[in-house]
Amino acid sequence: xxxxxxxxxxxxxxxxxxxxxxxxxSSSVPPYLFWYVQYPNQGLQLLLKYTTGATLVKGINGFExxxxxxxTSFHLTKPSAHMSDAAEYFCAVxxxxxxxxxxxxxxxxxx
Amino acid sequence: xxxxxxxxxxxxxxxxxxxxxxxxxxMNHNYMYWYRQDPGMGLKLxxxxxxxxxxxxxxxxxxxxVSRSTTEDFPLRxxxxxxxxxxxxxxxxxxxxxxxxxxxxxxxxxxxxx
Numbered sequence: 073x074x075x076x077x078x079x080x081x082x083x084x085x086x087x088x089x090x091x092x093x094x095x096x097x098s099s100s101v102p103p104y105l106f107w108y109v110q111y112p113n114q115g116l117q118l119l120l121k122y123t124t125g126a127t128l129v130k131g132i133n134g135f136e137x138x139x140x141x142x143x144t145s146f147h148l149t150k151p152s153a154h155m156s157d158a159a160e161y162f163c164a165v166x167x168x169x170x171x172x173x174x175x176x177x178x179x180x181x182x183x
Numbered sequence: 184x185x186x187x188x189x190x191x192x193x194x195x196x197x198x199x200x201x202x203x204x205x206x207x208x209x210m211n212h213n214y215m216y217w218y219r220q221d222p223g224m225g226l227k228l229x230x231x232x233x234x235x236x237x238x239x240x241x242x243x244x245x246x247x248x249v250s251r252s253t254t255e256d257f258p259l260r261x262x263x264x265x266x267x268x269x270x271x272x273x274x275x276x277x278x279x280x281x282x283x284x285x286x287x288x289x290x291x292x293x294x295x296x297x
Contacts, residue, residue, distance in 0.1 A: 081223060106285055115273060115290040116226075162225060169280035170241070171216070175225040 075099065076165050078174035086182050091150040093177045095163030098144065104166040105146040107137055111159045122146060153181045185209050189274050189289035196264040196296045204259040204292050206274030214277045215257040217249065219270040226273065232257055264296045
C-alpha cells in the first residue's frame, strides 16, 4: 500500500509564481513528515520537517508546508518561484520506523 | 564533518559481475540505510541496519546483500548484477528511525549494468 502520494510528477511554474507541490499520506498514527529536494546529479537535502507542535513549518529557501491532519496532507508551498528552485522534490514519511518516500515531483521554472 | 560518504560515484558493470558499494558515516549514527532511486519511482528502501551486526530487509532486497561490522560502515553487495539493478543508489544514516532531524544522505552511486 502506498503510504505517501505525490500528485503530479511534473509541475511547471513561471518565475515569480506560486509553487504548490502536493503530498498526501496514509497513516493510522501521527507521522513525522519531511520534504527533501534533489538538484540534478546530487543527493537529497532536507527542506523542512514536521514532527510535533506548530502545523505550519518553515524550511530553507523560502519554502513552507502545512500539516493538515483532517486532510492527511503536507503540501509544500513557496510564494514566489526562482529559477534556482528547479529540482525534484520528494515528500517522505516515517512509518513503522522506516522513511518512506513518495515518487517525487519534478519542478520546472520558466523564465 | 564528512557526513555520509559513498564510493564509487559511477560504475558500469557487465551482467553477472559483482561489486560492493561502499558507505561510511562519521556521525556515530546507529541506523544506516540503502535506497535505490529509479525515474518516476522515488526512493525504495533496500536494506537497513539498526547497529553493528544487525541488518534487515527493506522493500526491495532481492539481489542484494549487506553487512554491518562497524558503526561507521554499511557496504551493499551485488553478487550477480542484472540490468534491473541499473539505478542510483543512496546510503543514509540517522540516530534512530524516528529521528526528527531527518536522515543524512550520501551523494549517491550511479550504477549501470550492461
